Amino acid sequence: MVEPVLQISNLVKNFGALRATDGVTLDLRPGEIHALIGPNGAGKSTLIHQICGTLRQDSGTIRFAGQDIGSLGVADRARLGLGRTFQVSSIAPDFSGLRNVMLAVQAKQGSSFRFFKPVMRDRSLIDTAMAMLERVGLTARARIPAAELSHGERRQLEIAMALALGSKAFLLDEPMAGMGPEGSKSLTRFLDTLRQEAPILLVEHDMDAVFALADRISVLVYGRIIATGTVEEIRRDPTVRTAYLGDHA
Amino acid sequence: MREIMIVTRENLINLILASLLLAVPFAADAFGQPFYITLATRIAILALAATGLNLALGLGGLVSFGHAAFFGIGGYVAGILAAHAFSGDPLVFGLPGSKQMWVIWIVALILSGLVGLAIGAISLRTSGVYFIMITLAFAQMVYYFAISWPAYGGEDGLSILVRNQFPGVNTMRPLTFFLICYVILLLALALFALIRASRFGTALQAARQNEVRVATVGIQPYRIRLTGFAISAAVTGLAGALFADLNRFVSPSMLSWHMSGELIVLIILGGTGRLFGPLAGAALYVIFEYALGGLTERWQFFLGLILLVVVLFARGGLLGLLAGKARHG
Ligand SMILES: Nc1ncnc2c1ncn2[C@@H]1O[C@H](COP(=O)(O)OP(=O)(O)OP(=O)(O)O)[C@@H](O)[C@H]1O
Numbered sequence: 001m002v003e004p005v006l007q008i009s010n011l012v013k014n015f016g017a018l019r020a021t022d023g024v025t026l027d028l029r030p031g032e033i034h035a036l037i038g039p040n041g042a043g044k045s046t047l048i049h050q051i052c053g054t055l056r057q058d059s060g061t062i063r064f065a066g067q068d069i070g071s072l073g074v075a076d077r078a079r080l081g082l083g084r085t086f087q088v089s090s091i092a093p094d095f096s097g098l099r100n101v102m103l104a105v106q107a108k109q110g111s112s113f114r115f116f117k118p119v120m121r122d123r124s125l126i127d128t129a130m131a132m133l134e135r136v137g138l139t140a141r142a143r144i145p146a147a148e149l150s151h152g153e154r155r156q157l158e159i160a161m162a163l164a165l166g167s168k169a170f171l172l173d174e175p176m177a178g179m180g181p182e183g184s185k186s187l188t189r190f191l192d193t194l195r196q197e198a199p200i201l202l203v204e205h206d207m208d209a210v211f212a213l214a215d216r217i218s219v220l221v222y223g224r225i226i227a228t229g230t231v232e233e234i235r236r237d238p239t240v241r242t243a244y245l246g247d248h249a
Numbered sequence: 250m251r252e253i254m255i256v257t258r259e260n261l262i263n264l265i266l267a268s269l270l271l272a273v274p275f276a277a278d279a280f281g282q283p284f285y286i287t288l289a290t291r292i293a294i295l296a297l298a299a300t301g302l303n304l305a306l307g308l309g310g311l312v313s314f315g316h317a318a319f320f321g322i323g324g325y326v327a328g329i330l331a332a333h334a335f336s337g338d339p340l341v342f343g344l345p346g347s348k349q350m351w352v353i354w355i356v357a358l359i360l361s362g363l364v365g366l367a368i369g370a371i372s373l374r375t376s377g378v379y380f381i382m383i384t385l386a387f388a389q390m391v392y393y394f395a396i397s398w399p400a401y402g403g404e405d406g407l408s409i410l411v412r413n414q415f416p417g418v419n420t421m422r423p424l425t426f427f428l429i430c431y432v433i434l435l436l437a438l439a440l441f442a443l444i445r446a447s448r449f450g451t452a453l454q455a456a457r458q459n460e461v462r463v464a465t466v467g468i469q470p471y472r473i474r475l476t477g478f479a480i481s482a483a484v485t486g487l488a489g490a491l492f493a494d495l496n497r498f499v500s501p502s503m504l505s506w507h508m509s510g511e512l513i514v515l516i517i518l519g520g521t522g523r524l525f526g527p528l529a530g531a532a533l534y535v536i537f538e539y540a541l542g543g544l545t546e547r548w549q550f551f552l553g554l555i556l557l558v559v560v561l562f563a564r565g566g567l568l569g570l571l572a573g574k575a576r577h578g
């Protein structure tokens with residue numbers, strides 16, 4: 001079997017008396033889309049936060065690209081190739097979409113300790129950033145302040161930034177949320193091609209998208225993974241049906 | 250620099266401000282009114298100090314309530330180096346003092362930059378109100394240190410008998426000294442503009458807007474902010490050295506929290522993060538102080554009222570009113 005890109009073992013996270021992550025073991029293999037589904041408050045975002053380092057686990061290990069990353073900071077993990085989008089979009093609102101992506105490009109290129117050359121005349125930054133914006137379909141809106149972008153456009157912008165990092169794995173927290181049916185469809189097509197670039201851990205409530213995209217699905221309920229399997233296995237699983245899918249299956 | 254060269258309304262206003270500041274002392278010189286030259290020099294130096302703070306506060310969103318420490322350190326560098334040059338006593342490691350401004354400037358830049366690095370290294374581990382308070386606390390430590398250091402005047406401060414020198418010119422001539430300060434201010438503004446447009450400036454401004462976003466692309470906000478804070482401290486320190494030479498006097502009042510507050514007020518009045526915000530703010534402040542200070546002891550009360558209006562109704566300060574919303578690329 002191929003070595004997984006991301007391997008999470010026995011992860012535990014408590015918020016006071018609430019155990020938001022309860023012994024989660026999960027992996028992400030090269031080329032796959034691994035969907036993480038579960039009811040509101042199950043702990044999906046909390047898990048993503050721990051993988052990226054915005055939250056620190058209480059116990060358990062996180063290995064990424066053959067290295068234990070559980071004690072690294074957010075920036076270090078990002079530099080190793082963890083690209084992520086947030087459930088609530090996280091962008092620099094005063095900057096244009098272009099300059100947001102340029103920030104990611106400059107981080108990828110290496111040093112941010114350059115003090116004199118204007119970025120807006122730096123072709124290497126602009127061209128790479130524009131290429132990423134084109135891939136997510138934001139070219140026409142590139143120069144608008146990010147604060148003025150629609151909810152869906154901000155999701156696209158975040159994905160463009162993750163692309164610009166040359167990520168080795170993508171962690172996407174509900175990228176379809178607020179997209180509208182057309183947006184969801186085109187994003188689904190886009191993610192389908194994205195998996196060739198790097199595997200995706202996809203947190204998503206949109207079951208049409210999940211069933212269309214996922215190679216494997218894990219179901220998280222009250223911080224625990226109650227099932228992992230292919231789309232068919234999960235659809236048939238009786239515990240999953242009662243806990244989450246209900247009539248959707 | 251093309252961005253800066255483009256004729257926008259803001260650039261036009263900046264040009265007018267810079268020209269006015271230059272024109273007034275020449276006119277005052279022609280009419281034999283040196284007092285107004287001193288006023289303009291004060292504006293230039295305060296604008297320089299605030300331009301330093303504007304790097305941290307305007308670009309980085311770091312509300313330092315301790316920049317008087319750097320301003321005062323620059324002032325004491327000028328005072329102490331001059332005192333040693335005058336007495337002939339060696340300063341440290343057998344090195345002499347100096348009456349050369351450029352030596353003083355370099356020492357002021359380096360020393361205040363290093364102190365900024367040290368203060369920033371600790372303060373930047375906090376944020377929000379804690380950051381404001383801890384920078385204030387550090388500045389107060391420097392303040393009380395200066396007060397309790399009799400060798401350099403303690404509470405009474407330190408006089409600079411003759412203004413320090415610059416090769417080839419007579420710095421005692423008010424117009425000459427103004428021009429020195431003016432050129433340095435322009436250089437600092439150019440530095441600010443360059444940094445703001447650079448990769449580093451992009452990261453610094455992004456860290457202000459969204460710290461997590463910066464970390465998520467793999468840039469450590471702490472390092473970016475610390476570097477920005479140190480550069481900011483160095484520029485404000487340089488202004489302090491000039492301020493001491495303007496007054497030919499340095500005292501702990503340069504280090505007091507009033508001074509820190511004044512610098513913040515200048516920036517808010519002029520327009521936070523705007524290139525010429527500090528100059529607009531300093532001009533407003535000094536003119537206000539001069540015009541109202543003569544009429545009433547309570548001129549600061551009216552300043553407070555103006556500040557309140559700015560904060561409530563004109564967030565962009567004077568430049569925001571005149572030139573509209575800032576553009577960020
Ligand atoms: N910082 C925090 N402090 C305390 N409790 C938290 C914190 N973050 C999340 N929680 C709680 O942990 C649980 C899991 O939250 P989480 O946001 O991970 O759920 P989720 O699966 O992402 O839900 P959703 O589908 O609504 O996004 C919830 O009960 C939530 O209230």
Ligand SMILES: [Mg+2]
Pocket residue numbers: 044045046087173
């Ligand atoms: Mg969530």
